[in-house]
Amino acid sequence: EPEVTQTPSHQVTQMGQEVILRCVPISNHLYFYWYRQILGQKVEFLVSFYNNEISEKSEIFDDQFSVERPDGSNFTLKIRSTKLEDSAMYFCASSRGGEAFFGQGTRLTVV
Amino acid sequence: AQKVTQAQTEISVVEKEDVTLDCVYETRDTTYYLFWYKQPPSGELVFLIRRNSFDEQNEISGRYSWNFQKSTSSFNFTITASQVVDSAVYFCALSEAGRNQGGKLIFGQGTELSVKP
Numbered sequence: 001e002p003e004v005t006q007t008p009s010h011q012v013t014q015m016g017q018e019v020i021l022r023c024v025p026i027s028n029h030l031y032f033y034w035y036r037q038i039l040g041q042k043v044e045f046l047v048s049f050y051n052n053e054i055s056e057k058s059e060i061f062d063d064q065f066s067v068e069r070p071d072g073s074n075f076t077l078k079i080r081s082t083k084l085e086d087s088a089m090y091f092c093a094s095s096r097g098g099e100a101f102f103g104q105g106t107r108l109t110v111v
Numbered sequence: 112a113q114k115v116t117q118a119q120t121e122i123s124v125v126e127k128e129d130v131t132l133d134c135v136y137e138t139r140d141t142t143y144y145l146f147w148y149k150q151p152p153s154g155e156l157v158f159l160i161r162r163n164s165f166d167e168q169n170e171i172s173g174r175y176s177w178n179f180q181k182s183t184s185s186f187n188f189t190i191t192a193s194q195v196v197d198s199a200v201y202f203c204a205l206s207e208a209g210r211n212q213g214g215k216l217i218f219g220q221g222t223e224l225s226v227k228p
Contacts, residue, residue, distance in 0.1 A: 033215075035216075041220075042202070042218045042219060042220045042221055043156070043202060043204075043216075043218040044218070045215050045216060045217070048215055056215055089154060091156060093156075098161065099146065099158050099161045100158070100216065101158060102148075102155065102156035102157075102158070103155070104153075104154065104155045105154050105155060105156075107154075
């Protein structure tokens, strides 16, 4: 069964460092998303991406964040200069226009 | 603004009990979608159901059933004869309709269900 794949599963980084979280969406999906879940809290929308551009973003998705679909299969989230409060589980999701299917998540720990 | 409220933070039941997880939503859209996702202890988000705002029929899938009532803006989820494997956090979510019908999900806070043997 096709699934959304995220790597790495866990990343530890020093404050101020850049991180790139990687995702391989389901191959025939057209819409791609990143969500964030701070430990013990609800899942929050960050950004949606369609037709090679951002279609919507939340107020969380500030200038420190960027997304890219570099090669038609990967979908990445970059955080330029990480802060302690960026520590969270980051979920990638994709859809064809119906329900979104989520990856396993990447746990980002900023120390 | 869109909002999803899951008032029950934690529920604990004994195996084989029935349990209902409540979800109340707010939206100004006339067309929207409602979802339930399961987050087991391993952390992934598992899609359970999507319902559009025009379809108020209740749905049953095995031990799971969903009751959508537009009049009270509720989309409740019932697990019949609960099992230990049902232990997880359950999220209710809302999205607006349009070309991106499953995207930009607004999640509730989640209900942590613990099913004890």
